[in-house]
Amino acid sequence: MKKMILPALLAASLFAAPAFAQKPAVKKTNPGTEKAAxxxxxxxxxxxxxxWVGKKVTGQHNGNIQFKDGNVxxxxxxxxxxxxxxxxxxxxxxxxxEQEYNGKLVGHLRSEDFFSIDxxxxxxxxxxSLTPLKGDANGNNATVNGDLTIKGITKPISFPAKVGVKNGVASASGTATIDRTKYDIKYGSKSFFESIGDKAIMDEFTMSFNVIAKK
Structure with missing residues (x-):
């Protein structure tokens, strides 16, 4: 009797195995572990x-420029x-x-010597990326890292900023220092023209920004 029961049980288990194998394994998920979109x-x-502010040996010039679009x-x-x-x-x-001299400087900044705007x-x-920043004397709370493209040339840049989100509005403010020579803007640079004397224009200029973005 035992000899008959054992083969029967073995056969039943072999026929049943494929049915269990076909059932997909259940993947356990832990709510909250996936990053929100x-x-x-x-x-x-x-x-x-x-x-913007640009400095030279004999003084400095300043102005502004507008954002076209973008997103945060x-x-x-x-x-x-x-x-x-x-x-x-x-x-x-x-x-x-003075309108004439203002126009001359704007025209020069637009030219191949500087930003080649045409x-x-x-x-x-x-x-x-953004990394937390603590203890900044100017109230900045983050270091902003990114890629800046000027004249079709892209270079990495980092700067401190005050960033935040509240009531459907995202804001960021701060000042970035940019080395213009990295973007092939070498006009009047003492780094490339040593004998230029007091006509030299500093390699670095600053951009002060206040960005507002809405949901």
Whole structure:
């Protein structure tokens, strides 16, 4: 009797095995472990500002330029990325009030010596990462890292900023220092023309920004 029962049980188990094998394994998930999707907030050019200062041995000039468009990526209540497009054709000089000389400087900045605006009507900045910043004397709470493109040349850049998200509005403000020679803007640079004397223009210029983006 035992000899008959054992083969029967063995046969039953062999026929049943494929049925169990076909059932897919259940993948356990832990709620909250997956990253929430980021939301794009639209940059508001009419509410945002972008100012520049360029220095030379004998003084300095300043002006402004406008954002064309862009977006800020928000996850939860934090800024995690973004892309910003600057309208180079909007470049203005503010410190020279005399119209003729103002126009001459604007024309020179638009030329091949500087930003070659006819060929490169926009510049862009794309955030690659943000890291927390503590104890900054100016109230900045993050270091912004990203890729800046001027005259079609892209280089990495980092700068401190104050960033935040509140009530459907993302904001970022601060000042970035840019080495123009990295973007093939060498006119008047003592790094390339040693004998230029007091006509030298500093390699670095600053861009002060206040960006507002809305959901």
């Amino acid at each position: 980021s939301v794009a907030y639209a940059v508001q050019p009419q509410l945002s500002t972008l100012g 990526l928000v996850r939860g209540n934090q800024i995690v990325g973004g892309t910003f497009v600057v309208d180079m054709n909007s470049l203005k000089v503010e410190d020279i009030k 060929k490169n009507p926009t510049s862009t900045f794309k955030i690659t």
